[in-house]
Amino acid sequence: xxxxxxxxxxxxxxxxxxxxxxxxxxxxxxxxxxxxxxxxxxxxxxxxxxxxxxxxxxxxxxxxxxxxxxxxxxxxxxxxxxxxxxxxxxxxxxxxxxxxxxxxxxxxxxxxxxxxxxxxxxxxxxxxxxxxxxxxxxxxxxxxxxxxxxxxxxxxxxxxxxxxxxxxxxxxxxxxxxxxxxxxxxxxxxxxxxxxxxxxxxxxxxxxxxxxxxxxxxxxxxxxxxxxxxxxxxxxxxxxx
Numbered sequence: 759x760x761x762x763x764x765x766x767x768x769x770x771x772x773x774x775x776x777x778x779x780x781x782x783x784x785x786x787x788x789x790x791x792x793x794x795x796x797x798x799x800x801x802x803x804x805x806x807x808x809x810x811x812x813x814x815x816x817x818x819x820x821x822x823x824x825x826x827x828x829x830x831x832x833x834x835x836x837x838x839x840x841x842x843x844x845x846x847x848x849x850x851x852x853x854x855x856x857x858x859x860x861x862x863x864x865x866x867x868x869x870x871x872x873x874x875x876x877x878x879x880x881x882x883x884x885x886x887x888x889x890x891x892x893x894x895x896x897x898x899x900x901x902x903x904x905x906x907x908x909x910x911x912x913x914x915x916x917x918x919x920x921x922x923x924x925x926x927x928x929x930x931x932x933x934x935x936x937x938x939x940x941x942x943x944x945x946x947x948x949x950x951x952x953x954x955x956x957x958x959x960x961x962x963x964x965x966x967x968x969x970x971x972x973x974x975x976x977x978x979x980x981x982x983x984x985x986x987x988x989x990x991x992x993x994x995x996x997x998x999x
Contacts, residue, residue, distance in 0.1 A: 759932040760967035760974045762790065762944045763959060768978045772987050781985060783946040783957070790967070791943040793980035797973050798929045802864070804828050831970050835863070835926045840871055841911070843919045854919060856911040861927040861940055868905055871920035878913070878921065879904045887914070931965035939965055 843854025
């Protein structure tokens with residue numbers, strides 16, 4: 759995780775050096791989750807070039823591997839959920855519809871929630887699923903189920919009522935005690951300000967960034983850009999932390 763207090767202090771100091779005035783916790787909080795999402799998206803965007811580098815034989819081995827490094831970074835977002843079919847039915851079939859988890863970002867795999875844990879084939883084209891359903895050779899059966907991926911997940915055949923989804927979750931926040939908090943986003947919590955504007959940070963009710971520690975400078979940079987600070991000094995970020 760990345761300490762939200764350390765990031766706030768760094769952004770505040772940059773603002774002072776850039777003569778942009780004082781960055782209040784309220785202003786900081788309004789940009790914190792946006793910056794986190796931007797850095798998070800950037801981490802996943804790095805997977806494709808890292809795979810391409812590996813395929814060209816240009817990736818280093820072991821701990822110096824670019825692909826392995828990114829996979830290590832995104833591994834903290836891997837989670838599983840058991841999904842149950844709803845009573846809602848699709849317009850063109852009687853198959854169960856499954857809602858994606860609220861924190862869903864990217865699918866890894868889908869399996870039937872039974873003793874066999876049968877893998878579910880994934881289809882993203884509604885036209886293709888029509889061909890599959892109309893084929894005597896490839897029509898979905900219990901041993902070879904198929905899912906049509908859209909806003910909801912439609913399972914074929916219709917007697918599958920529970921599946922296990924492995925997926926990458928969206929980032930949320932981490933509590934002062936180091937516990938993931940999916941109900942909150944990163945933010946500074948302060949005690950009530952006095953008449954002079956002085957405040958103290960309530961660390962126990964402050965939520966840290968749900969990102970690997972090595973991305974702290976990127977978070978600082980993103981928030982600084984959102985606030986409108988000019989990072990003229992190349993060593994300015996390195997001096998924070």
